[in-house]
Amino acid sequence: PAGHRHGETLLPTIGRFLGEQNIRRSRIAGIVVGTGPGAFTGLRVGLATAKTLAASLGLPIVGVSTAEALLAAAVDAPSGDAAVGRPVLLMPAGPADRIEVRPGASPRLLPDGTEPALESGETLVALDLVDRAPPAALERGERAWAGFAAALVRLGVERLIRGEADDVARLVPEYVTLPRGVSATDGTVAWSRDPR
Amino acid sequence: MSGPLLLSIESSCDETGIALVEGRRIRANVVASQVALHAATGGIVPEVAARAHLRWILPVFDEAWNDGGVDWADLDGIAVTYGPGLAGSLLVGINVAKTLAWVHDKPLVGVNHLEGHVYAAWLLDAEEDERPEPDFPLVALVVSGGHTFLVEMTDHLAYRLLGETVDDAAGEAFDKVGRLLGLDYPGGPAIMRAAEGATRRDVAFPRAWMGDSYDFSFSGLKTAARRAAEKARRDAGLGDDEVLPTATVAELAHGFQESVVDVLAAKTIRAADETGARSIVVGG
Numbered sequence: 001p002a003g004h005r006h007g008e009t010l011l012p013t014i015g016r017f018l019g020e021q022n023i024r025r026s027r028i029a030g031i032v033v034g035t036g037p038g039a040f041t042g043l044r045v046g047l048a049t050a051k052t053l054a055a056s057l058g059l060p061i062v063g064v065s066t067a068e069a070l071l072a073a074a075v076d077a078p079s080g081d082a083a084v085g086r087p088v089l090l091m092p093a094g095p096a097d098r099i100e101v102r103p104g105a106s107p108r109l110l111p112d113g114t115e116p117a118l119e120s121g122e123t124l125v126a127l128d129l130v131d132r133a134p135p136a137a138l139e140r141g142e143r144a145w146a147g148f149a150a151a152l153v154r155l156g157v158e159r160l161i162r163g164e165a166d167d168v169a170r171l172v173p174e175y176v177t178l179p180r181g182v183s184a185t186d187g188t189v190a191w192s193r194d195p196r
Numbered sequence: 197m198s199g200p201l202l203l204s205i206e207s208s209c210d211e212t213g214i215a216l217v218e219g220r221r222i223r224a225n226v227v228a229s230q231v232a233l234h235a236a237t238g239g240i241v242p243e244v245a246a247r248a249h250l251r252w253i254l255p256v257f258d259e260a261w262n263d264g265g266v267d268w269a270d271l272d273g274i275a276v277t278y279g280p281g282l283a284g285s286l287l288v289g290i291n292v293a294k295t296l297a298w299v300h301d302k303p304l305v306g307v308n309h310l311e312g313h314v315y316a317a318w319l320l321d322a323e324e325d326e327r328p329e330p331d332f333p334l335v336a337l338v339v340s341g342g343h344t345f346l347v348e349m350t351d352h353l354a355y356r357l358l359g360e361t362v363d364d365a366a367g368e369a370f371d372k373v374g375r376l377l378g379l380d381y382p383g384g385p386a387i388m389r390a391a392e393g394a395t396r397r398d399v400a401f402p403r404a405w406m407g408d409s410y411d412f413s414f415s416g417l418k419t420a421a422r423r424a425a426e427k428a429r430r431d432a433g434l435g436d437d438e439v440l441p442t443a444t445v446a447e448l449a450h451g452f453q454e455s456v457v458d459v460l461a462a463k464t465i466r467a468a469d470e471t472g473a474r475s476i477v478v479g480g
């Protein structure tokens with residue numbers, strides 16, 4: 001949500017967590033970071049911090065799709081109603097649009113007014129969409145969120161163990177949408193040792 | 197005496213810059229510029245800028261760190277631009293700086309981007325000969341893509357704002373007029389190059405003196421440039437999307453540049469006279 005505040009709380013939270021768990025930095029074996037989709041500012045705070053931690057501590061880093069981890073957590077979550085079945089994740093993309101994500105598939109943009117089309121056996125799991133998704137889907141979303149961090153770490157550690165670390169310099173968020181009026185955001189960036 | 201060794205990080209706009217500075221001496225300075233990335237849209241799209249910062253900041257850091265050949269143990273602190281600038285871009289540099297400071301247990305100092313422009317005048321390039329520092333009191337003119345202002349400094353970190361732009365920054369005016377004349381982005385260097393080719397130098401643009409104040413205004417000049425371009429088009433019998441002849445572009449670029457520089461220079465010199473400044477600093 002409020003991305004700027006992440007920037008003020010993230011490192012102190014990491015420091016406090018390590019202190020409470022009595023874990024020395026030298027014992028950390030790798031960094032796992034959620035790459036979105038999500039709010040761009042929050043994602044950039046997370047990625048900038050995680051990338052710099054990995055680079056300066058000399059640790060491998062893996063980016064895990066936030067949607068993938070949420071879907072895994074939705075399956076694992078103890079469900080109040082019947083089993084979740086095949087979850088379809090619904091998340092905000094800006095103030096009006098939404099995205100839907102199925103396990104193993106790329107996120108799909110649902111422009112304002114477009115409803116997700118569910119197949120039989122699929123259940124909607126909605127996050128950060130108060131008043132913009134059915135209450136039952138939001139409830140499932142809350143239960144999935146409770147298991148999100150554990151799922152993120154589990155997926156990340158699996159990839160770390162398989163030796164699938166990411167390139168720390170190239171790792172960037174999963175942005176899903178392009179800024180308005182822009183057709184590409186990667187392109188030539190000129191380098192210079194002496195800008196004059 | 198070489199002074200403290202600082203790592204400094206800047207990401208407030210469309211350039212990711214990381215430098216190592218020892219006292220006044222720049223030991224390494226690496227800049228990744230996004231100019232080519234923003235050329236397609238004719239200006240900076242903040243979200244595009246923020247994405248590029250995050251993509252390039254670690255490679256820029258690695259290169260600067262290797263160039264500087266310093267040891268973390270010898271580093272006295274980390275400085276980072278905290279503003280003003282594009283929020284999404286600033287956050288990238290700030291979070292990288294915070295994390296480096298946390299990992300290596302170094303003091304972190306947030307620096308105002310505009311003070312950075314002023315203090316660049318104190319720095320010495322890697323190979324540059326020693327030269328005296330600017331004397332106080334002084335007058336500093338900062339002209340950049342986003343800012344145009346005049347400030348008096350009676351001592352280090354003691355500023356009195358004399359005047360600033362009331363509308364566009366000079367850099368923005370150059371960008372907009374550059375686009376008007378069909379020149380490349382950014383407009384500053386493109387207009388300068390075009391103006392060098394001017395053979396007739398009699399196209400005069402208005403000067404916005406703003407009375408006795410030290411404020412600047414460039415929006416009227418921008419309108420005058422648009423009218424002059426339109427008139428040149430009509431005179432040559434050209435349509436709205438036809439390219440102006442090179443000679444006409446050169447002439448207009450020259451007239452526009454003269455007008456901006458004339459006002460900037462005159463106000464700066466008058467400010468130095470009236471405040472009894474012992475030196476003038478120009479940044480941007």
Ligand SMILES: [Zn+2]
Nearest residue numbers: 309313340341
């Ligand atoms: Zn600047």
